Amino acid sequence: MLPDSAFRHPLAYARRMVLDCSQEELAALIRGVGQQRRVNIGTSKKTVSEWERGREPDETAQNLIAVIFKVSDEQRAGVPWPLWLPAGEFPELYQPWTPAGTVAGLDTVLRSGRMDRRRFLILSGVPLTNVLHDWLITEPDMAHAAAGEGRRISASMVNRIAGRITDLQRDDDTHGGGDLIFEVEALLSLVRHYLNKNSLDDAQHARLWGQAADLGRMAGWMKFDNGQHAAAQRHFTAALRAAHTSGDVLLGANVLAFAAVQHYSVGNPADADNMVRTAQTAVRGRSTPTVDAMLAARQARALAKAGDARACAHALNRAHDLLGQGPHDADPPWAYWVQRPEVDMLTGSCMLDLDRPADAQSHFTRADAAYGPEYVRTHVLYLSRMATAQLRQRDVEAACISTNQALDLATNVHSGRSSDHVRDAVKQLRPYRREPAVRDLLDRAKTVTT
Incomplete structure (x- = not known):
């Protein structure tokens, strides 16, 4: 939860x-x-x-x-309540934005990554703004990147890591990150080892830093997906540093876009909007329509959570217009998921947040029909949200059908967030338990969601 x-x-x-x-x-x-x-x-x-x-x-x-x-x-002295309280031990926040500082931050996060901090605070406000500011204004420092010691890493090994990252991204779409997180963290540890101990040329270093950012972003997303919010944010922060050291500003924007989901999901839409705006500033003039569409859609979700319907509509229109320009040769590989169905799903979620359930259902229906069967977690999430939209329109029977479909798929994915969505969909049907379809659903849910 x-x-x-x-x-x-x-x-x-x-x-x-x-x-x-x-x-x-x-x-x-x-x-x-x-x-x-x-x-x-x-x-x-x-x-x-x-x-x-x-x-x-x-x-x-x-x-x-x-x-x-x-x-x-x-x-x-001069510090208002409660900003003078100790903020816990996050030494990676104070590392310099250099290759050595990034490696040290990865070390710290990997050592603490197995701790379950479900009930702990995530950074927001001034500390978060400082991180965003440092990422935005600090020039990447690759001058000392080749100072590692030990044997050279082969190009085939770097390619093998890249291939495994692609596989893990697709596996996460299908199965969720509950089990995959162990492999992601192990691979991130290997990349960190190569960065710290091997003699690399500039091209290899840049690729490995990018891989560290990809893996850190995945680890953060998987931690978030299973309710470990402080651990997730630490991985996102380490990933942002790695992306910065790689010199890939689009990759850093992708990290911020995923971190923004965490913030608007836990009730910090203003921070989420700040993160996306920072990313948009950083990529201006260096981006592609696909990446810009992704950022606009994420911003729309934050604005919807904040209740700003007008600004949300503007961001959604921009996202749809940008996607209409089609793919670009410069689109990064990680942007494979930024497609029309995804923006339709996000649009439906925005409509639900803004209490427009009929519009939400329309977008969910269109998107769900377009998504392939391999996106199991996505189907679970949006079938659950579809049920909410249907129930708000007093269509109890349709809500039962959607919830049953979500239950069918939930057994095939290890995702705490998906499970929470299904439980919420079931819970909202309990007041209608006198209806046979609801009663049957509630009986079934006892064995599936426990």
Whole structure:
């Protein structure tokens, strides 16, 4: 499931990451420090919960919180609540935008990649903006790229890695990333090893950096797809650095486009829009209609989540117009999925967010008919959303049919996000359990979705 909004507050994150304590335990710590300092304060679990949902503590409480987290007065000076709270250990964020810094960041992310941080905060606001700004303005540094030690890597090995990346991308479309993540991280570790230990020429280095970006992006997407949001963002950030070091700005834009999906999915549409706009700025004059269409469609989803119907419509129209220009020789290989059915699917999702279920159903129907059977996860996601659109139009029977079709496919894909969508589709039908078709569906769902 997606993280509760309370766990995206810096206090919740600091409490979990730094102290590893509950709201009640933090309240007790604050009362204890208050007693030591002869300050009468009645902080409770409810008080901490309110802080983590946006209410600002008074100055007395903030002073005690600073003591607990060992934040000095000097560190707090001029920094508003809650930005002075410790943000957890993300050393890769502070690495320089150089090849050595990128390798160090990959090392850190790979070491921490197996940790399940489902309940933890993802970066947003100022820290995220700083990452985007650094990516946008820092010139790629390849001058010291050939400083590796050891034997040369053969061109055939680089080609073999590229082929496996292509296979993994297609496998993810079909099976989801729940199991594939282990192979993706192993391959990313191999690429990192070659970058760190082998003597490479500039062309090989650029290709391997690009492969690290592709694999980091895939790992981030698979982590996100299975609810591991902080781990996903760390992979996306490492992928963005690798794309930057490769000198491939379009690849970096692709990383940001996938990271934007994560942000608008967990309730941060403004950050998602910022990410896409940054990507659009970076690729201007160097892109292709296909890549521009992909970015416009992603931006439309963020705008729909934000409730901006007019701007969303403009972005969708632009995406459809750009796709109408057809493919281009310079289209990157990773853009294979940017086709009319995908934009129709995204359009349907935008219409659903904007409470236009009839329009959503029309786009879902057209797109679903055009998608090939190999896109199993995509079919599961949009059949579930189709059911929502149908139910909002009071067509319970059609919603049951769509949900049953999603259940049929869900057993063939390992994707937490897909499973969550199916569960939500089933849940929304429960108020209609007196109808035979719904009753049968609910009985079936007990064995499929558990």
